[in-house]
Amino acid sequence: IILNGALLISAYFLGSIPTGYALGKWMLGIDIREVGSGSTGATNVLRTLGKWPGLAVLLVDVLKGVSAIALVRYIYALNFTQQLATTAGLENTETVIPWMATLAGLFAVLGHSKSIWLGFTGGKSVATSLGVLLGLYWPVGLGTLGVFAIVFAVSRIVSLSSIMGAISVAGLMFVLHQPLAYILFGIAGGVFVIVRHRSNIQRLLNGTEPKIGQKLETAA
Ligand code: G3P
Numbered sequence: 001i002i003l004n005g006a007l008l009i010s011a012y013f014l015g016s017i018p019t020g021y022a023l024g025k026w027m028l029g030i031d032i033r034e035v036g037s038g039s040t041g042a043t044n045v046l047r048t049l050g051k052w053p054g055l056a057v058l059l060v061d062v063l064k065g066v067s068a069i070a071l072v073r074y075i076y077a078l079n080f081t082q083q084l085a086t087t088a089g090l091e092n093t094e095t096v097i098p099w100m101a102t103l104a105g106l107f108a109v110l111g112h113s114k115s116i117w118l119g120f121t122g123g124k125s126v127a128t129s130l131g132v133l134l135g136l137y138w139p140v141g142l143g144t145l146g147v148f149a150i151v152f153a154v155s156r157i158v159s160l161s162s163i164m165g166a167i168s169v170a171g172l173m174f175v176l177h178q179p180l181a182y183i184l185f186g187i188a189g190g191v192f193v194i195v196r197h198r199s200n201i202q203r204l205l206n207g208t209e210p211k212i213g214q215k216l217e218t219a220a
Pocket residue numbers: 036037038039041042043044124125126127158159160162163200
């Protein structure tokens with residue numbers, strides 16, 4: 001229990017790393033949460049600071065998710081963990097890993113949106129969720145990215161593409177015969193990401209959500 005708790009807290013702290021906020025402060029001395037959409041995510045960094053900073057934030061935020069899953073796998077691959085599991089009466093750790101990976105993924109996703117360093121604010125957890133998916137089962141990560149890319153190619157709207165990507169995860173996990181834990185990640189993570197897009201959904205319905213490259217003046 002202590003080990004699992006430590007893993008989840010580590011995943012939360014990994015997700016909490018305030019990449020976009022730090023870059024905004026460092027490059028322009030601004031609080032990224034006060035400009036554009038108010039999100040600390042890569043899209044708002046792209047909008048506010050430009051292409052390369054946006055790409056850097058995207059990459060680091062994806063890596064946060066990947067690392068959270070890699071950490072679980074690494075720790076569970078260690079010998080002493082196997083021994084602990086045996087002592088605890090678990091036949092093997094294989095059945096535990098998908099659940100722990102799923103929980104760690106959710107904690108990383110939560111950390112990105114509700115960062116401990118930013119007074120529990122943050123981004124919309126799209127990039128970090130993608131990282132988690134690539135860590136859990138990369139084909140679903142790529143599939144989700146594919147859905148994102150198709151919607152984006154047609155609409156040029158990042159938020160809409162993210163929402164459609166989020167909706168597709170659970171289905172992709174199911175169709176590709178992944179463990180129940182991963183399907184549940186798709187549902188819980190998907191709902192979380194969609195809820196984080198509330199202001200975007202409102203703008204989408206009003207027809208005021210900007211396409212990429214268009215301006216968004218008011219912080220939401
Ligand atoms: O990655 C978040 C994206 O889906 C929307 O970001 O800044 O346009 O609200 P933003």
